[in-house]
Amino acid sequence: MRLLPVTDAHDHVLDDYRSLTDAALRRVQEPAGGLYIAESAKVIERALAAGHVPRSVLTQQRWLDDVAALLDGRDVPVYVVSDAVAHELTGFAVHRGVMAAMRRPEPPALTTVLENARRVLVLEDIADPTNIGAAFRAAAGLGADAVLVTPRCGDPLYRRSVRVSMGTVFQVPWTRIGEWADAAHQLHAHGFEIAALALRDDAVPLDDYAAARPDRIALVMGTEGEGLSADALAVADRVVTIPMAGGVDSLNVASAAAVAVWAITR
Structure with missing residues (x-):
């Protein structure tokens, strides 16, 4: 690794990490720039294990031994900043010690x-x-083999999704599918039954x-608000519901994903 002390939060070498609390900037910078931000040693470790390549690392002096062990001889620029510079740069305290700007891999077919x-x-x-991050963590922990996301679903490699997933977005195979007419055809061609979780009178x-x-499956x-689209329900082979009690009609989508994945993998 190459240690590069940086004392000015406005230095352009730190642009990948700038103003990460600004949602509009993240949407532009991460997907369009071919990058995503991995935060914490555990998340970065899982990204590296999945073969992802860091463009740079941001850390503070006290975490350098951990960063050296994490990078294991990789030739990566490591920007070393003070707590004050890190806070001014990112907009929040970097409590987890290390962040990395990772090159975004091409999604698999x-x-x-x-x-x-x-x-x-x-x-x-x-x-x-x-x-999204919690659903990926449930998928990884409870035995789903893969996760698919629709064209208008959020980005699993968004900084908060990655962090909430604890890096499991790197260990569960995933990709983005097309519109339902095409996606359903491909799922059926591979022998999958499409089971839609929805509140409907005919649900199993x-x-x-x-x-x-x-x-x-x-x-x-x-x-959580609108539920599944009419297109998704139209291509579903079965509609399934989680029986509820106490006057509650449904669970948070990540909780529902955990329950459903546990049920179909046991």
């Missing part, structure tokens, strides 16, 4: 992701990065569905 998968979680149009209770589940989750 859908056929590649589906080839050896049997249990797939599909996130339709979910915008909240916290929910999740425990009943899990008891007689098919060999390959694509479990589709929608937004």
Whole structure:
């Protein structure tokens, strides 16, 4: 690694990390610039293990031994800043010690992701990065083989999604699918039954569905407000619901994903 002390928060070498609390800037900079931000040693470790390449690292003096172990001889510029510079630069205290600007890999083809998968979680149009990250963490921890995201779903490599997922976005195969007419055809061609989680009178209770589940399942989750789109419901082979109690009609989408994935993988 190459240690480069930086004392001015306005130095252009730090532009990748600038004003990360500004949502509009993040949307422009991360996807369009071919970068994403990985925050914390654990997240960066998982990104490196997945073969992702760091463009640079931002840290403070007291974390340099940890950063050296993390990078393990990689030739990466490491910008060393004070706490005050880090706060001025990013807009928040960098409590986790290290951040990395990572080069964004090309997403794999859908056929590649589906080839050896049997249990797939599909996130339709979910915008909240916290929910996306939590859904990925549930998928990784509870045994889903892959995650698919629709064209209007938020970015799994968004800084907050990555952080909430604890880096599991790097260990679960995932890719972005096309519109439902094409995506459903590809899922069916690979032998997947499309099971849509929705509140509908003809929905099958999740425990009943899990008891007689098919060999390959694509479990589709929608937004908390509007639920699944009409297009998603139209291509679904089954509609499934999580039985609720206490006058509650549904769960947070990340919680629902965890329950549903647990049910179909057990």
